[in-house]
Amino acid sequence: MRANRKIAFLLCCAGLLAGTAQAERADRAKPINLESDRMHVDDTKRTSVFEGNVLMTQGTLSIRADKVTVRQDKDGHQFGSASGNPAVFRQKRDGAEGYIQGEAQRIEYDGKLDRVEFFNRARLLREPADEVRGNYISYDSRTEYFTVTGGTGTGTNEAPKGRVHAVIQPRAAVGDAEKAPATAPPKR
Numbered sequence: 001m002r003a004n005r006k007i008a009f010l011l012c013c014a015g016l017l018a019g020t021a022q023a024e025r026a027d028r029a030k031p032i033n034l035e036s037d038r039m040h041v042d043d044t045k046r047t048s049v050f051e052g053n054v055l056m057t058q059g060t061l062s063i064r065a066d067k068v069t070v071r072q073d074k075d076g077h078q079f080g081s082a083s084g085n086p087a088v089f090r091q092k093r094d095g096a097e098g099y100i101q102g103e104a105q106r107i108e109y110d111g112k113l114d115r116v117e118f119f120n121r122a123r124l125l126r127e128p129a130d131e132v133r134g135n136y137i138s139y140d141s142r143t144e145y146f147t148v149t150g151g152t153g154t155g156t157n158e159a160p161k162g163r164v165h166a167v168i169q170p171r172a173a174v175g176d177a178e179k180a181p182a183t184a185p186p187k188r
Contacts (some may be wrong), residue, residue, distance in 0.1 A: 023071070030059035036068075047071040048083040054082075060092035060099075065107075078111035086121060098127030114141045122148075 026042075049069045056063040065082035072078050083090070086103040093100055105120035109179025118124070118137040125131050136149040150162040 032056065032058045037100070045071070048072075054084075061089070062091070063087070063089045063107075073112070075112075078109075079110045080177070082107045099125075101125040101127070101135075115139065129167065131165075131167045133165040134163075 006160070024103040034050060034054070034056050036050035036054040038050070040049045040051075041047075047069065048071075049067065051067045054063070054065045054068045056068065063082055065087035067082040067084070068080065068082045070080040071077065083106045085107055087104045087107045089107065090099055090101045094170070102116075102118060102122070102124045104118035104122040106118075108117045109115075110117075116139045120135060122135060122137040123131070123133045123138055124139075132146070132148055134148040134150055136147075139145070148164045148166070150164050153181075
């Protein structure tokens with residue numbers, strides 16, 4: 001009986017990172033599949049650690065990381081942290097076409113506040129064409145409010161030092177661009 005409780009706790013905790021921006025709500029009712037090289041469970045502290053090439057899937061949600069730590073507080077709120085080089089998630093948007101994709105060195109989920117935070121070289125993509133990059137991104141799913149803080153690097157996957165980079169396509173232009181034939185750039 002105790003072993004079944006441990007497995008149920010692990011699976012409930014592993015799903016905590018599914019609370020991302022406009023995520024596919026049906027995913028929460030789907031089974032969680034987890035793969036890693038190692039797993040450590042502390043039942044008394046309600047903490048589980050998955051290490052080494054971690055892959056978690058639940059419906060359309062997938063998370064890839066080097067390490068995923070999940071815990072549950074005494075009130076049943078779930079918290080999680082995924083770290084990697086980078087940690088990556090992808091999930092279908094609820095009631096819309098396309099996916100939400102994100103990556104950062106560390107992704108934190110707070111189930112009590114219903115907030116997802118991306119730390120260090122953070123990047124979010126909302127298909128088909130919106131993107132935001134910075135050093136820190138916070139998303140409050142209760143209010144659907146984003147906060148982005150400037151980047152630290154100058155590479156192609158990062159915003160310029162101290163700056164936020166965003167690409168937000170006009171909704172009509174996205175559909176028109178897909179239908180329009182490609183044209184050559186004007187000659188100068």
